[in-house]
Amino acid sequence: MSADKSQEVLTLIPLRGVPLVQPGDDLPGIIIHALAESNTALQPRDVLILAQKIVSKAEGRIVDLKTVTPSTRAVALAHATAKDPRVVELILAESTEILRQRPGAIIVAHRLGYVLANAGIDMSNVGPDGEERALLLPADPDRSCRELRERLRERTGADAAVLVIDSFGRAWRNGTVGTAIGVSGFPALADLRGKLDLFGRPLQITEVGLADELAAAASLLMGQAAEGAPVVLARGVPYERRESGIQELLRPKAQDLFR
Amino acid sequence: MSADKSQEVLTLIPLRGVPLVQPGDDLPGIIIHALAESNTALQPRDVLILAQKIVSKAEGRIVDLKTVTPSTRAVALAHATAKDPRVVELILAESTEILRQRPGAIIVAHRLGYVLANAGIDMSNVGPDGEERALLLPADPDRSCRELRERLRERTGADAAVLVIDSFGRAWRNGTVGTAIGVSGFPALADLRGKLDLFGRPLQITEVGLADELAAAASLLMGQAAEGAPVVLARGVPYERRESGIQELLRPKAQDLFR
Numbered sequence: 001m002s003a004d005k006s007q008e009v010l011t012l013i014p015l016r017g018v019p020l021v022q023p024g025d026d027l028p029g030i031i032i033h034a035l036a037e038s039n040t041a042l043q044p045r046d047v048l049i050l051a052q053k054i055v056s057k058a059e060g061r062i063v064d065l066k067t068v069t070p071s072t073r074a075v076a077l078a079h080a081t082a083k084d085p086r087v088v089e090l091i092l093a094e095s096t097e098i099l100r101q102r103p104g105a106i107i108v109a110h111r112l113g114y115v116l117a118n119a120g121i122d123m124s125n126v127g128p129d130g131e132e133r134a135l136l137l138p139a140d141p142d143r144s145c146r147e148l149r150e151r152l153r154e155r156t157g158a159d160a161a162v163l164v165i166d167s168f169g170r171a172w173r174n175g176t177v178g179t180a181i182g183v184s185g186f187p188a189l190a191d192l193r194g195k196l197d198l199f200g201r202p203l204q205i206t207e208v209g210l211a212d213e214l215a216a217a218a219s220l221l222m223g224q225a226a227e228g229a230p231v232v233l234a235r236g237v238p239y240e241r242r243e244s245g246i247q248e249l250l251r252p253k254a255q256d257l258f259r
Numbered sequence: 260m261s262a263d264k265s266q267e268v269l270t271l272i273p274l275r276g277v278p279l280v281q282p283g284d285d286l287p288g289i290i291i292h293a294l295a296e297s298n299t300a301l302q303p304r305d306v307l308i309l310a311q312k313i314v315s316k317a318e319g320r321i322v323d324l325k326t327v328t329p330s331t332r333a334v335a336l337a338h339a340t341a342k343d344p345r346v347v348e349l350i351l352a353e354s355t356e357i358l359r360q361r362p363g364a365i366i367v368a369h370r371l372g373y374v375l376a377n378a379g380i381d382m383s384n385v386g387p388d389g390e391e392r393a394l395l396l397p398a399d400p401d402r403s404c405r406e407l408r409e410r411l412r413e414r415t416g417a418d419a420a421v422l423v424i425d426s427f428g429r430a431w432r433n434g435t436v437g438t439a440i441g442v443s444g445f446p447a448l449a450d451l452r453g454k455l456d457l458f459g460r461p462l463q464i465t466e467v468g469l470a471d472e473l474a475a476a477a478s479l480l481m482g483q484a485a486e487g488a489p490v491v492l493a494r495g496v497p498y499e500r501r502e503s504g505i506q507e508l509l510r511p512k513a514q515d516l517f518r
Contacts, residue, residue, distance in 0.1 A: 010480055012269040100516040107516065115431040167467070171430040171517035172374040173508050175448045175468030177475065179432075189434045208426070209434030210479070216436065217476030220469070220496060221269055237479060249432050257359040257366060258430035258517050 010236040013038060014221040014229030021053075021230075023060035028151035034231055042158035047186055047237055049218035050148075051230035052166040053122065055138050055182075063090060065132040081106055087121060090134055094119035099259060105169075112137065113250040114181060115259070116168050138164065141182025142245050149184045161185035161241070165215035171258055178219025180211035181246060187211070187239055188248040209249055210239060269495040272297060273480040273488030280312075280489075282319035287410035293490055301417035306445055306496055308477035309407075310489035311425040312381065314397050314441075322349060324391040340365055346380060349393055353378035358518060364428075371396065372509040373440060374518070375427050397423065400441025401504050408443045420444035420500070424474035430517055437478025439470035440505060446470070446498055447507040468508055469498060 017037030018030060031048065035041060042048075056062075070078065070085035074092055078085035082103045095108035105117045114120070120137040138144045145162040153159045164182035169175075180188060188211040195203050218232040253259055276296030277289060290307065294300060301307075315321075329337065329344035333351055337344035341362045351357075354367035364376045373379070379396040397403045404421040412418045423441035428434075439447060449467040456462055477491040512518055 008273065008480070010271040010476075012271075012476075014267065102516060170468070172510055172515055173438075173468060173471065174510050175466045175471065175508060177468045177471050207434045208478075209429070209432060209436045212432065212434065212436050213475040213479050215475075216472040217269075217271075217479060219467075220472050220476060221267070223497070238482070249434060251431055251433050256431055257361060 008236050008238060010217075010234065012217055012221055013040065013233040013235070015231040015233060016229075018054070018229070018231050021057045023057060023062060025058045027055070027058045028148060028155060031148075031152065031231060032155060035233070038233070040233065042152060042156045042160050042233075043235065044158050044160065045235075045237075045239075045241070046158065046160040047163060047214060047234040047239075048148075048152070048160055049163045049165055049214065049232045049234060051222055051228070052120070052137060052141070052164055052181060053135060054230045055141070055144050055148075055164050056122075056135050059138055059144065061136040061138060063134045063136065065134060077101065077106065083118075087118070087123070087134055090121055090136065091119040094121065094136060109253070109259075110137070112141070112181070113247065114168075114179075116166075120166055120181075137166070137181065142184065143182075145182040145184035159185065161239075163211055163215060163218070165218060167219060178212075178215040178217070178222070180215040180249065183211050183244050183246055185241060186214070186244060187242055188244045188246055190239070211244075211246070212249060267495050267497060269476075269493065271476055271480055272299065272492040272494070274490040274492060275488075277313070277488070277490050280316045282316060282321060284317045286314070286317045287407060287414060290407075290411065290490060291414060294492070297492070299492065301411060301415045301419050301492075302494065303417050303419065304494075304496075304498075304500070305417065305419040306422060306473060306493040306498075307407075307411070307419055308422045308424055308473065308491045308493060310481055310487075311379070311396060311400070311423055311440060312394060313489045314400070314403050314423050315381075315394050318397050318403065320395040320397060322393045322395065324393060336360065336365065342377075346377070346382070346393055349380055349395065350378040353380065353395060368512070368518075369396070371400070371440070372506065373427075373438075375425075379425055379440075396425070396440065401443065402441075404441040404443035418444065420498075422470055422474060422477075424477060426478060437471075437474040437476070437481070439474040439508065442470050442503050442505055444500060445473070445503060446501055447503045447505055449498070470503075470505070471508060 015034035017034045065086045068086040070089040074089040075085045078088040097109040100107040122135045141164045149162045167176035168179040190208040190210040193206045274293035276293045324345045327345035329348040333348040337347040356368040359366040381394040400423045408421045426435035427438040447470040449469040452465045
């Protein structure tokens with residue numbers, strides 16, 4: 001493969017025909033339908049990239065804000081950040097640590113280990129009925145990926161890789177970028193230790209955030225607005241198939257210079 | 260375009276036939292040759308993504324370490340970080356501020372505004388002769404992009420967009436990701452303020468780091484090792500053509516919660 005690597009083309013296909021997903025919906029069935037609508041079929045080295053929102057919705061990770069009673073701590077933090085106290089209550093419940101706060105955003109360490117704003121809790125695109133509902137991240141995005149991958153393998157015969165991604169803000173740079181929150185069958189981190197450069201010297205860069213790079217690529221096609229495409233098929237990604245988990249991408253707090 | 264957006268496919272093509280670039284080389288000519296070798300021709304909405312290394316090399320941003328005399332400050336910092344004092348001298352010269360340091364890495368604010376490790380100075384892939392040479396970032400990557408774009412427009416008739424990218428580490432997450440350091444003809448940041456979600460509500464995410472997402476996508480194909488492809492052609496990226504600059508992506512220090 002290495003000799004031909006420079007000839008390989010990477011294609012990202014936003015799948016057509018993905019409906020508005022509801023709690024309990026059959027996500028594998030929706031994807032198989034969307035693949036057919038997009039005039040393609042799953043191939044073994046394909047990677048399916050799913051927006052967090054449709055996974056969370058299918059898994060019913062929706063909270064009616066009427067049912068949330070904010071704690072004293074949530075009320076105080078909501079006041080300081082100009083946020084809804086009920087949403088802040090959910091942010092606190094989903095987090096292990098508050099890193100920073102400013103009006104509109106609370107940067108936390110999520111219970112799953114990610115550092116992100118507002119614990120990834122989303123108020124948009126939840127329901128058309130005007131009810132105030134919050135959408136939490138999937139309970140275990142790696143598991144969501146593994147299960148979806150297995151259902152797709154059973155029903156199509158193709159053992160494709162699966163990523164779940166969200167849009168994260170970053171330190172130091174403006175704008176969100178697509179970022180992986182769950183992975184199965186794809187290396188979250190590519191380990192290049194021992195590889196050599198063009199002149200036979202060990203590489204200076206030894207670890208590449210491969211799943212995050214693919215998440216960012218897919219995000220280019222997902223869009224944030226009404227025309228969004230929540231499932232993207234990536235074909236031709238160079239990667240070494242192995243089991244992996246999103247933990248590979250999460251720098252332990254003790255090794256993090258910016259926490 | 261919006262109705263058909265979900266049908267658009269994004270193709271990333273690693274160009275064949277890019278030689279080892281030397282100082283003074285004709286980068287536009289090299290790219291035109293590589294496009295032909297890759298059986299394609301430039302189209303107006305294409306985006307060419309170039310690895311920083313070949314741009315820096317063509318621009319002669321190479322420093323022979325024998326010519327560098329480290330300052331007392333550089334010697335002390337080199338001792339603390341287990342780095343070559345001459346490289347540390349160059350890092351200090353390229354930076355406006357040291358944010359953090361640990362053995363092997365000095366995280367700085369580069370004079371161009373990026374926060375990155377070791378001021379982006381690279382020791383690998385510089386020369387085959389065993390000489391110790393450092394490769395600096397281009398003097399003005401936005402200008403590099405503008406000039407390359409203009410030369411390509413003159414010689415091909417196609418006004419393609421151009422990005423220069425490098426691999427950056429991040430706060431909180433392991434692994435490097437492709438990150439934009441220069442841009443021309445492509446929006447560094449996509450501003451979605453005023454856009455609506457599927458239910459007609461204003462979007463929660465209002466700024467997307469579009470050039471960084473595309474940089475990450477191209478990085479998937481560039482590779483870090485011997486088989487690397489330093490020029491990637493992106494075709495089918497949805498974007499609004501406008502003038503831009505990398506400054507859009509750089510969060511001012513006063514607004515940065517993590518500096």
